[in-house]
Amino acid sequence: MAMHPNLRSAIVLVLIAICVAAGLFGVNSVTRERVHRNELSWILQRLDALVPPSAHDNDLLGDATRVVAPDLLGTGAPVDIYRARMQGRPVAAIVHTIAPYGYRGPIDLLVAIAADGSLLGVQIIRHNETPGLGDQFEHDGGRWLNAFKGRSLNAPPQARWSLRRDGGDFDAFTGATITPRAIVKAVRQALEYFRANQRQIFESPASPP
Numbered sequence: 001m002a003m004h005p006n007l008r009s010a011i012v013l014v015l016i017a018i019c020v021a022a023g024l025f026g027v028n029s030v031t032r033e034r035v036h037r038n039e040l041s042w043i044l045q046r047l048d049a050l051v052p053p054s055a056h057d058n059d060l061l062g063d064a065t066r067v068v069a070p071d072l073l074g075t076g077a078p079v080d081i082y083r084a085r086m087q088g089r090p091v092a093a094i095v096h097t098i099a100p101y102g103y104r105g106p107i108d109l110l111v112a113i114a115a116d117g118s119l120l121g122v123q124i125i126r127h128n129e130t131p132g133l134g135d136q137f138e139h140d141g142g143r144w145l146n147a148f149k150g151r152s153l154n155a156p157p158q159a160r161w162s163l164r165r166d167g168g169d170f171d172a173f174t175g176a177t178i179t180p181r182a183i184v185k186a187v188r189q190a191l192e193y194f195r196a197n198q199r200q201i202f203e204s205p206a207s208p209p
Contacts, residue, residue, distance in 0.1 A: 043125070047082055050112035050121045051092050056084035060094070066207045072193040074098030074106070074186055081201055090115045090202045093194060096125075099186035103178040104128040111190040115198075118152045121145070122187055129179055144180070147171065153191050161188045 040061055047060045060082045070076040075098045084091040092114050099107040108126035113119060122145045147170060162168030163181055172180045194201065 046110055046123050046125060047094055050094055050110060050123060051084045056086050056091050058083070058085045060084060062208050063206050064208050065201065065204045067197075067201075067204075069193055069197075072097075072189040072196075074100045074189070083202055085202075092120055093198075093201050095190045095194065097186050097190045097193075099182040101178070101182045102127060102129060103176065103182075104130065107179070107182060107186070109183065109186055109190075111187055113191060113194045116152075117191070117195060117198075118150055118155075119148045119187070119191070122148045122183075124183075144171065144173070148187055151187075153188075153195060158188075161185075 044061055051060070063083045063085065064080045065083065066078045066080055067073070068076065068078050073079050073095070079096040079098070081096065082094040084094070092112055094110050094112045097109050097111055099109060105128040107124060107129070110123045110125055111119070112121045123142075124145070156169045160168045161170075162184060163170050163172050163177060165172060165177065166181070168184070170180065170184050
């Protein structure tokens with residue numbers, strides 16, 4: 001029995017639609033995977049800048065843990081902490097934290113803290129600041145952020161963990177105080193979180209990003 005022409009056309013259209021959908025799904029999957037790999041490569045570059053590969057023998061991306069600490073890490077959403085180890089011993093934790101009150105919104109930071117509680121470095125990884133403000137921690141070689149290296153909760157004392165105009169030890173940006181004030185506070189709070197949770201940070205199971 002011959003198939004009705006209309007039915008044959010309908011079947012052909014359905015098959016074409018299935019093939020197109022499958023093709024789009026495949027393209028989307030490949031694109032999404034490529035974007036994910038690029039994001040991981042991008043974040044690894046910044047982790048390596050804070051804790052050089054020579055300082056640890058583990059995979060920073062594979063040895064990450066996810067935490068929620070809105071009071072100290074600036075957001076109610078989970079954030080990642082990357083653990084650096086040498087022969088199984090803790091070397092440093094790189095805390096992804098948020099300064100929620102930058103001049104134009106939240107600022108994402110990576111705060112690298114050595115096992116002894118001292119700061120190894122700070123990097124800004126996402127912000128909405130104007131070019132003039134952003135240039136002062138992005139395109140000047142990181143000179144302003146370098147002021148955090150070697151600091152700890154006791155150096156300077158808590159009363160001086162603020163801008164100089166507020167009686168503290170940290171410079172403001174040229175013509176700006178809101179953004180640097182927010183960053184200084186976020187770095188200090190990351191140190192506080194590390195001190196209160198250091199054992200848990202290094203002993204909790206890995207949950208790679």
